[in-house]
Amino acid sequence: MAVKKSELYSLLWDACNKLRGGVEPSRYKDYVLVLLFFKYVSDRYKGQRFAEFTVNEGASFDDLIAAKGKPDVGERVDVILQKFLEDNKLAGALPEVSFNNPDELGSGKELVDKVSGIIAIFQNPAIDFKSNRASGDDIIGDAYEYFMMKFAQESGKSKGQFYTPSEVSRIIARLIGISNIKQETDKKWMLHDPAAGSGSLLIRAADEAPTDDNGDSIVTIFGQEKYPDTAGLAKMNFILHNKGTGEIKSGNTLANPQYTDDFGGLRKFDFIVMNPPFSDKDWTDGIKPSEDKYKRFDGYGIPPEKNGDYAWFLHVLKALESNGKAGIILPHGVLFRGNSEETIRKAVLEKRYIKGIVGLPANLFYGTGIPASIIIIDKENADKREGIFIIDASDGFRKDGNKNRLREQDIEKIVQTFIHQEKVEGYSRFITYKEILEENEGNLNVPRYIQKTDDTLPQNIASHLMGGIPEVDINALERLWxxxxxxxxxxxTCVDEEHNVYNLTxxxxxxxxxxxxxxxxxxxxxxxxxxxxxxxxxxxxxxxxxxxxxxxxxxxxxxxxxxxxxxxxxxxxxxxxxxxxxxxxxxxxxxxxxxxxxxxxxxxxxxxxxxxxxxxxxxxxxxxxxxxxxxxxxxxxxxxxxSRDIIEREYFETELMALNELIEKSAVLESELDEMREEESGDEGLLVNALNEKGDGIPKANLNKQIKELESKKTSEVIDDITKLIELFDAGSTSEMEKIVKVNSELKIYELRNKNGSFGKAKLRNALKEAKDNAIMPETYADEYDALLSYQAKLTEKEEVDKAIKEAQKVLDDLVLAKYGELSVDxxxxxxxxxxxxxxxxxxxxxxxxxxxxxxxxxxxxxxxxxxxxxxxxxxxxxxxxxxxxxxxxxxxxxx
Known part of the structure; x- marks a missing residue:
């Protein structure tokens, strides 16, 4: 059975729980994702020749299992992982973690228990990745993405910026047009992210590209990420999404771009996707903009010293091929801020590189609550472009904790509207460059061009004063009419045609x-x-x-x-x-x-x-x-x-109905018992003496004990005489017994003697029980006794029904189990x-x-x-x- 997404998500969080108490939450991802990656690769490639990864003896997940519980388990795990990384030339490429770190994992038995416990979680048969070899493994990669999202949620502003919400990544991937490319013999399509983070944007974009005859994407992916540990996460992300050939380099992109050409300029890419740090205040670190050797700012101007949004934007423009396309996430302010940014924006608009803008809801991104926009760049035939297609998608989202998230319908509506250039009132429209540059002086603020539709009803003063319903209110329900x-x-019905006033009919x-x-x-x-x-x-x-x-x-x-x-x-x-x-x-x-x-x-x-x-x-x-x-x-x-309920409904309706009737009957009896108890459980209640200590239930033992105690209070002359007979029988006074029987004629209705005419001890005891059953309860206890017997009878009835439920359930279970094995494919x-x-x-x-x-x-x-x-x-x-x-x-x- 293939790994299920829900089970994998749950187990990843179980692994996190094992780390709590010593490891900082920001480090959970490093430990857990390294193990997820290692388990995945080990399951998938161990024992396979000519595989993408080498999994040798002493460097597989099986070796981690063998190390479990050993006093030096932490050291053993580090050695096993290091050997695997060296065998595959991955040393230094993944996040650095040590499973022998006493500062984070404790020491002695605590460390042994934590490390062994994490290994045991990944040992769970529910996440055996061997069965996923033929599936494309999207679920594994998506689980990785889910885990990164959860980590970003919990890390807050300081650590969440490395992750681009997958919903936004999916939109950009579809809007840049990468799905339209064709495989060409002499063409190598290249996709780049200069601020790659954990690689999700690159992966989503590459997923949209066509594949070759071997099922591999026809684009090659290249990423650069400032922080080495995050670059390691991206590398693992590539592998888990079957994009292990993707390249990720570490370094400051603006100061030291890792992708350059043979002439010292920036390497050109066909597609670029990017979610850079918003309003980067440190963008000039390591660079003198006025002397930029890559000439990124020539012809545009230099961005503000303490705001690097346009520095990243212009880097993308410079790194794009002459017919290249890009999707960039930037804060909404880049669309309308003045001064040097306005100068840059107007210069970009003059070149007509911007094809579209999508205004997103506020509070989507981890690390900031400000609204952002997706800016789509397309250099191909830019000189012939007449305007920009703008979408205001700021109202389409759902709440997810303290963040907003795009819904599936929001994603698809943005994509379909953009692809088909549909004009939707209050949502989207095409704006000409003439309108932007001449009438609005290069201001691209989305609300300037798209006015939201207001479905709120204004209060009508005349109707409040004079009565009646204004027609404008009724027209607001046009969808219904x-x-x-x-x-x-x-x-x-209209009551004033001159003023269009209506009343209810x-x-x-x-x-x-x-x-x-x-x-x-x-x-x-x-x-x-x-x-x-x-x-x-x-x-x-x-x-x-x-x-x-x-x-x-x-x-x-x-x-x-x-x-x-x-x-x-x-x-x-x-x-x-x-x-x-x-x-x-x-x-x-x-x-x-x-x-x-x-x-x-x-x-x-x-x-x-x-x-x-x-x-x-x-x-x-x-x-x-x-x-x-x-x-x-x-x-x-x-x-x-x-699910079994489908099998039951489809094939065993009669048995299911019978079972449900019994269950319903049991529920009714339970309700009646509760009602009886609640009515008679007050200080003067008839069932109060049988209640448990909490006063919210009547245990069967308490019930029987109280009934027995009350029955002991029953008295009659016959009971007294039979009790005397038993005493005399034990004393051997047969003659005295005969005298009692002779005097009390009521004793004749009871069977006291054996077949040979002698008194029998068992006979006497049965007679005493029968006499007590026939005896009348003293009036003082009669009401309580009757209430207890009624409750006991109802309880007995319920127990019989519950027994029947168990029997019927067993029969149905057996039928369902057998049916699963008999199901045909049809x-x-x-x-x-x-x-x-x-x-x-x-x-x-x-x-x-x-x-x-x-x-x-x-x-x-x-x-x-x-x-x-x-x-x-x-x-x-x-x-x-x-x-x-x-x-x-x-x-x-x-x-x-």
Whole structure:
């Protein structure tokens, strides 16, 4: 079974937890990612000849396992890792960590336990990367990216700047046009990032490039990163994303660029992506701008001494080929700041290198909360460019803790709008260079060109004074009236045509039902839940039912997403980008894992089951006591691909219904028991003497003990006589026993004698029990006794139902387990496609439409109620209330 993203994420954080207490949080990534990298490479390449990496004896993850628990485990791990790095000429290329560092990991047993514990986490079978050899390993690389993001979140301003949010990276990668290049015999396409950080921007851009016949990207990647440890992270990132040939160099790009040509100038690249330090105050360190030997500022001017945004920008321009393209992330201020920056900006605009600008939401980036922009540069045919396409995407995001994050729909909307140059009111438009330079003096501030649409309703003073609903408020619900024009007339009627004032024709509490029952609304809902969804479902069915080892999951979800945008374009209730978001969220949550599993193991993986076992104690290879699965005691199970509830619903509906009825009955009985206990658990309650110490439950032992105690209080002449008979029997006084039996005729109904006519001890005891059962409880205890017996009877009934549940569950479990093994590939495909993937998406769409209709109904009610009372009516009611209060106070003796 291929590694699952969710399991890998969880295990990475488990490894972090092992480091807490000594290692600084900023160092977690170095230890954990080095081990992730080593485990991945070791699993993937050990024992393979002519592989990309050499994994020799004494330098594999198996050797780390052998070192676990040893007193010198830290030293052994360092030796193993160092040998691996030297064998692969990676010494010094990765972050420097020592697993024998007492300052961070403690000493003695503490160090042994920490290091051994981390190794044990990566030893987990759930992250055996051997099974990912054929999958493209995107999940491994994406897990690395996820971990880097989490680290950036926790590190805050000081350490988060090395990481570009993956959502922004994905946008830039698609906007620079790298996907449009073609493989050419005499052309070597080159992609560069001068401020590479952990390499995510480079990787995302390279992922968009076409591949050759061997499946390798046709672009070569080159990065430069100031800090050596971060450069090491980038190198690992390249390898985990199958881009191990990518080059990363360390050094200050502005002062000492590592990529130069044979003539001492900057090497030229076809594509550049970059997220430099915002407003870099130290950009002049090591450089005298007026004497820059690379001539980056010639013809533009020198950026401000304490703000290096344009220094980075001009470096990119200089390093781009004559037809090169770039995507740069810079703070919004570069678009409108004055002085020397204005001079530079105007010079750049005169050359018409800027193709597009995307204004992003504030608080997206780790290390700063200021808003940023993506600036797209394209030198190709720049002299013929007539303007710049601008997008204001500042409102499209979701909250994620104390940061904002772009949603999947925000990413795709930016990309599709930019690619197709669509004008969207309040969102995007094309601005000519004439408008920019002549009318706005080179100011590129996005809000200057795109005015946001305001969907808030202004207060209408006339309606507040005179009453009635202004037409402008009603028109604000145009989305609803376009679906059902008749609905408008059904809800509102015009009472003043001169001033366009309306009144409600129905009661406010009838609005929601009127809208939901409207025939046009029903038709549109059915269209979006049914017809449009079925169209998309039919169009993607073949793709999802024919996944194989050659399937590219990222290309697959891209095609599914584009198709759903197209098919829901005509939707009137839902925005097609909202529907796209449902698909991508589910892909990230679950569907992606499923596709990778099928890619590696085929649809037959649908037969696989994951078991949860009880734990038992055992000894590890070092004699240490550990807990392992006790495979003889299964606690639960779940399908690896297809959940058991799907199997139950599809094949065992009768058994499932019967089980659910029992479960429901048990829940009802539990509720009735709780109700009985709560009603009778006060100080005078009839069940108070059976309660536990906390007073919130009645243990069965307490219940039986209290019943038995009350039963001991039952008395009768028959009980007394039988008790006397037992005493006499023990004393051997048979004659006295006969006298008692002769006197008390009631004793005749009890069986006291054996077959030979003699008294029997067992007979007497049974008779005593029967007599007590027949005896009447003293009135003082009768109510409590009855309450206890009622509770006991209800509890017994529940216990019998619970027993039946266990038996029914066991039968159903056995049926389900057997069915997994019998599933055909066609059945698996049906269950995955129809009952899992499509069922979830259809449910999301249906729920969203219901929410939209609820929101629209609420908006209508709001419009109806905001002018429900005129100002004079409110003043009149206020005066009446004031008079009533004053009168009441006067009656109480207050005077003014």
């Amino acid at each position: 376009k679906i059902s024009p008749e609905l408008r007339q059904e809800i509102f 129905i009661k406010p509490d009838e609005i929601e039902s009127i809208i939901s029952e409207d025939e046009n609304i029903k038709i549109e809902k059915e269209n979006e839940c049914g017809d449009l969804f079925k169209t998309w479902k039919s169009s993607v069915k073949d793709s999802l039912l024919n996944i194989n080892s050659d399937t590219n999951p990222k290309e697959l979800i891209r095609s599914l997403g584009i198709e759903i945008l197209r098919d829901f374009e005509s939707a009137k209730l839902l925005d097609n980008y909202d529907v796209y978001d449902f698909l991508l969220n589910y892909w990230n949550e679950k569907m992606q894992d499923d596709v990778y599993v099928i890619k590696v193991s085929g649809y037959e993986a649908g037969r696989e089951i994951e078991y949860v076992y009880a734990q038992k104690k055992a000894k590890d290879e070092n004699g240490e006591e550990i807990k392992v699965d006790d495979t003889s005691k299964m606690k639960s199970f779940e399908g690896a691909l297809i 059945e698996i495909k049906h269950l995955l496609f129809d009952e899992k993937w499509m069922a979830r998406l259809e449910s999301d769409i249906t729920d969203a439409i219901d929410q939209v209709l609820n929101n629209l109904a609420s908006r209508v009610v709001l419009i109806a109620k905001r002018y429900e009372q005129t100002l004079s009516e409110i003043e009149q009611k206020t005066a009446q209330s004031k008079a009533k209060v004053k009168s009441a106070l006067e009656r109480m003796g207050y005077t003014w």
